[in-house]
Amino acid sequence: MAVEYRRPGQTLPGHPSSDSLADILERVLDKGIIIAGDIRVNLLDIELPTVKIRLLVVSVDKAQEMGIDWWRNDPMFNARAEELESENRQLRQRLREIEGSSDEEESR
Amino acid sequence: MSETGQYLFAVTRGLPSDALASVHGFQGEDVRILPCGDLQAVVCTVDLAEFGEDALRANLEDLRWVEQVARTHDDVVRAVAAAAEAAPMRLVTIYADDEGVRRRLEEVRDDLVAALDRVTGRAEWGVKVYVRPDDAPDAPRPRETSGVAYLQSKRAAATARRTADEDAESVARELHEALSGATVASRVLAPQDPRLSGRRERMIHNGSYLVPFERADEFQATATLLGSSRPDLIIEIQGPWPPYSFAVLETG
Numbered sequence: 001m002a003v004e005y006r007r008p009g010q011t012l013p014g015h016p017s018s019d020s021l022a023d024i025l026e027r028v029l030d031k032g033i034i035i036a037g038d039i040r041v042n043l044l045d046i047e048l049p050t051v052k053i054r055l056l057v058v059s060v061d062k063a064q065e066m067g068i069d070w071w072r073n074d075p076m077f078n079a080r081a082e083e084l085e086s087e088n089r090q091l092r093q094r095l096r097e098i099e100g101s102s103d104e105e106e107s108r
Numbered sequence: 109m110s111e112t113g114q115y116l117f118a119v120t121r122g123l124p125s126d127a128l129a130s131v132h133g134f135q136g137e138d139v140r141i142l143p144c145g146d147l148q149a150v151v152c153t154v155d156l157a158e159f160g161e162d163a164l165r166a167n168l169e170d171l172r173w174v175e176q177v178a179r180t181h182d183d184v185v186r187a188v189a190a191a192a193e194a195a196p197m198r199l200v201t202i203y204a205d206d207e208g209v210r211r212r213l214e215e216v217r218d219d220l221v222a223a224l225d226r227v228t229g230r231a232e233w234g235v236k237v238y239v240r241p242d243d244a245p246d247a248p249r250p251r252e253t254s255g256v257a258y259l260q261s262k263r264a265a266a267t268a269r270r271t272a273d274e275d276a277e278s279v280a281r282e283l284h285e286a287l288s289g290a291t292v293a294s295r296v297l298a299p300q301d302p303r304l305s306g307r308r309e310r311m312i313h314n315g316s317y318l319v320p321f322e323r324a325d326e327f328q329a330t331a332t333l334l335g336s337s338r339p340d341l342i343i344e345i346q347g348p349w350p351p352y353s354f355a356v357l358e359t360g
Binding site: 019021022023024025026027028029030031032033034035036037038039040 | 113119156160161174175178179182199202203208212216223234346349352353356
């Protein structure tokens with residue numbers, strides 16, 4: 001028979017899932033809602049002996065866009081955060097300029 | 109515990125208070141339901157000595173730690189999805205406190221509601237298709253008598269492999285289209301890294317399907333029918349799962 005059914009451990013009380021680690025990691029690391037928490041997790045390509053795991057990154061800029069700025073009151077992060085904000089503002093402006101000029105070219 | 113945070117497993121609504129009785133969080137902590145307007149956040153308290161930024165950076169490099177956290181995370185998400193529509197979080201979404209959770213969820217409330225609406229009454233099913241390895245190993249070849257003969261046999265083998273590849277891929281496409289009939293949404297993913305799956309066979313299709321509860325039998329029957337027509341393929345159907353692939357935020 002070419003078809004195999006693998007029913008994951010159902011939600012029976014005290015009955016943990018017996019799924020393979022590969023399947024679980026695929027779900028909880030590569031899928032699910034990406035929503036920034038207060039704890040920032042860095043994006044890393046981690047080479048484990050047999051596994052490569054990709055993780056979510058939340059940059060300072062994106063975090064601020066989403067309203068997370070708990071580091072503002074922390075003197076250690078303050079200065080750097082302001083630098084990054086300013087840098088990002090400049091980059092966004094530059095991007096707008098570039099996109100604006102390419103739009104003009106396309107409509108000719 | 110010194111400094112603590114709140115680990116967010118999933119967002120749901122209408123979850124009965126006893127739905128989480130059979131699962132636990134980390135370090136023996138209870139999993140709690142935190143009301144956020146008409147939504148509910150499923151959370152547990154964690155020690156930042158283990159789940160804070162620096163600690164996470166180290167712990168996420170330890171596969172044993174990752175496995176333990178991943179399984180707990182998945183078990184809690186399953187318990188929620190078994191009792192109500194659930195939007196599962198990705199691993200390690202952590203807030204400073206309950207208020208932090210509430211504030212963040214309030215900001216993306218509309219997107220969360222849309223995600224929950226999308227998966228209500230539906231479950232995710234995974235279908236993986238592998239090429240069954242050749243039963244007969246390469247027959248021992250007589251020693252090639254000429255370079256030309258050697259190259260010809262190499263080319264023939266490569267052609268055979270390519271034909272088999274194309275054939276398998278068109279079947280995978282066919283399978284995907286047929287399965288999509290009983291589904292409301294689907295995602296085709298990259299084949300799993302064999303180093304992670306430990307499988308010898310080559311994976312040629314890795315799809316996730318959002319199937320209404322009442323069409324689950326039809327979905328499985330379709331897969332069976334397609335699979336039985338191709339004994340050279342291994343078709344693995346897994347489900348039902350919480351909708352990790354489909355309860356996603358459309359914006360932001």
